[in-house]
Amino acid sequence: MFIPTLKEKPREAEIPSHTLAIRAGLIRMVASGVYSYLPLGWRVLRKIMQIIREEMNRIGGQELLLPALTPAEIWQETGRWYEYGKEMFRVRDRKDKDYALAPTHEEIITDIARREIRSYRDLPQIWYQIQVKFRDELRPRGGVMRAREFIMKDSYSLDATVEGWQRSYNLHRDAYIRIFTRLGLEFKIVSASGGIMGGSETEEFMVPSPVGEDTIVYCGNCSYKANYEIARGIPPKLELEDKPLRKVYTPVGGSVEEISRFFDTVPQQLLKSLLYVKQTDSGKQPIFLLVDGAHDVSETKILKLGDLRPATSDEVKEWMGASIGYISPIGTDIPVYADIGLKGRKGLITGANEDLYHYEGVNIERDIKVNEYTDIAKVAPGDSCPQCGDKLIIESAIEVGHIFRLGTKYSEAMGATFLDRDGKNKPILMGSYGIGVERSMMAIIETHHDEHGIVWPQSVTPFQVLVTTLNPENYDLVQVADNLYKELMKRDIEVLYDDRSTSAGIKLKDDDLIGIPVILILGEKVWRDGMVEIKIRATNERIKVKHEMCVDKVLNIIKEMQDATQ
RNA sequence: CGGGGCGUGGCGCAGCUUGGUAGCGCGUCUGGUUUGGGACCAGAAGGACGGUGGUUCAAAUCCACUCGCCCCGACCA
Structure with missing residues (x-):
């Protein structure tokens, strides 16, 4: 058998799984994010795919194969032709017609469904495929951990009723637990955001690892687990005296670190006032986002507030008359969205809208007109669990699977409907469920190796x-x-x-x-x-x-x- | 896209500062000795230094542009 092993660490590899996959003769790079699977590596991938097949078939999944080359129109129907941006590989045929190399297949599945599914009697369905997908990642890394051409198992559920839809979701959840257990992976299931895929209440299957590109937050005591992007932490209590507002000369720079040192206090006493720009139909509008100095704004959480971006330093200067680090909503009528953790806080420090000056003694209820208190902050170290109050653990992890309740996002956009018992046309309730096949392999190597090499679990060993x-x-x-x-x-x-x-x-x-x-x-x-x-x-x-x-x-x-x- | 690094026989690297047409280890081939943790001896093949253009009598080395790869960040199922 052809197993070209390498004695030394390849120049391009950094993390253990990448290094070992190359040294053990599993993979070879062809271009950035594009790999050949050599005989030994392919055997492992096939073992993984076989386990996935067995478990998908067990929940009634039917395997099919979909094209990688897909016409632009179908993506334009759902708008993802535009949303996906540069991440989507696009090609043009000899007649100048646009195609995409499919990064995922919701549109294709929905297209089949709308042509063939007529009646509630045709439902439910679970269709899955294991095949190559393409994403022109900004930055491929870790070998096949994040590749541009990669194998993915995707399955799609089609249901007539909400109960059936939930059932399909739970079937997949259980199947995934069995799959990753059989693969020998230790994983955590965390709540996550749907992103461009759509859908709420999605869950990710995460394998904790120092080389993971995602971050998860979980409670050491209770069952709370969430992706860092959407996790909620309860900040430590900070009782401060309510004092009158006072302007202070602060000639030390505007960063949280500098100001908290100047006032000899903890960052949490600071009120971070971040000016964002909301893009609306009528143009751009400034809004303030407030979090305390120990926290950052979660870009994912603020998606619910509309199309936002941070204001540029020039915009800040123009609207506030002061530089970043010295601004706040005090004395302005710009709309304010404050993190829920700030409710009732007093004795805070924030910018005075004048360079080199800050206010202290800020009482948020008294001094700031807050439009809404909402969850916009990322979890910070030291925060505690929103469910039980115990300490939260923040850890990096590899995302090996993600399950989505899509609902009717695609079926409505593309007119995939069925005739229900009552004779009414209704959109199909959909779900989509992905597993990264190579990424699973890399996660296995990452968690099953020693200083001499890989140590395969029986289930996937070549x-x-x-x-x-x-x-x-x-x-x-x-x-x-x-x-x-x-x-x-x-x-x-x-x-x-x-x-x-x-x-x-x-x-x-x-x-x-x-x-x-x-x-x-x-x-x-x-x-x-x-x-x-x-x-x-x-x-x-x-x-x-x-x-x-x-x-x-x-x-x-x-x-x-x-x-x-x- | 911003910051950093790298590109020299198949692999890993040195040479570049102070220009003079390339070196080391491993691997490969031949012959022999070996066979419990990358063993040894003898011999051999193999690169014109990512690409292009420039400076120079002379460029791996200096300059410009460009391509590729890796890392950090931004972004992202």
Whole structure:
């Protein structure tokens, strides 16, 4: 088998999973974010896909295959032709017609549904596909962790009733729990935002890892879990004296850090006044967003307030007459949206709308006309759980799956309706459920490796057993190895046979690197006693057995491993 | 897109400051000795230095532009 291993860390790789995927001969880069899967890597991906298939079929999913090349019109119907922007790969055919290389397939599925689904009797349906998708990521990274061409399992549910729709969602949720458990991943299910996909109350399957690109927030005590973008934290209590408003000369710069040092206080006493610009039909309108100095505004949360962007420093100067860092809504009639954590706060410090001056003693109820208190702040370290009050944990994680309740966003936009029992035309209730296949593989490597290489879980290992002969010149040993190989194959065990005639050191190193969980080592050292050695990759445990007993022993070990992960 | 870094035999790197047509380790090939953690000896092949243009008698080295890749940020299912 073609397994080109590398002794040294490739120049382009930084994180363990990326480095190991290249060193173990799983993948090779063709262009930024575009990879070839070599035989060993492809075997692993196929194992992962097989597990996904089994679990999708189990909930009644029907596999289909959809085109990657899709006409522009279909994306224009839902508006995503424009929303997706540069992330969508676009191509033009010889007749100058626009196409997209599909980044996901809601539109195609909805198109099938609107043509073929007539009646509530045709529902429910779960359709899924495992195929290549394209996204022109701003910045691909981590090898196939975030690629531009990648394999995704996407499934779509079509339902007539709200109950059925919830049921389809829960079926997927349960299937995903089984899938990721079988893949040997430790994951957390967190509430998340739908983003461009649409839908509310979506959930993400997150594998905690220092190399994860997402951040999750969860409670160490209760069940609260959410994506950092939408998580809510309760700031620590800060009791401050209610004082009259007073203007203070603050010649130290306008940053939270500088001002809190100047007043010798904690950042939380500061009121961060951020001027944003709201794009409306009638033009641009300034609005203030308020959070305390220890918190940042969540760009995701403020989507609910409309089309917002931070004001430029010139705009701030023009509207407020002061620089960023010295502004506040005090004395203006600009609309104000304050974070709910600010309600009732007093004794705060904020800008005085004059360079080098701040107010202290700000009582938010008394001094600022707040239009609405709403959740706009990101969680900050030290915040506590909104459910139970315990401490929140903030951690980075790899997003391996995301399930969406889409509702009727696509069916309404594209006219995918069915005739209900009462004879009325209604839009189909949809859901969409994705799993990143390569990303799952990378998450597995990221959480299943040691200093020598990968350590595959039984469920996805490219081979279950590796037979290696340390001395391929020794005829007896080779005979026994050949025999073991054949016997194991007969028992439906997937065996890789390392019969390369190279030095023992190289073979043993490579064998560790590629991470097959059970390694049969045939070397002269133990052979003298008529023994062969079984090495458990994960623990480095070595068991010496008589060669006649070896097959049975290996079967037992594999069985134990499988039981342990089920 | 902003900031940083890198591009030199298959892989990993040195050389660049102070210009004089390239070097190391690993790998590869041949022969031999080896075979429990990347072993050894002898011999050999292989690059004109990402690309383009410029400066110069002379450019891997200096200058300009450009392409590619990685990292941080912004953004993002």
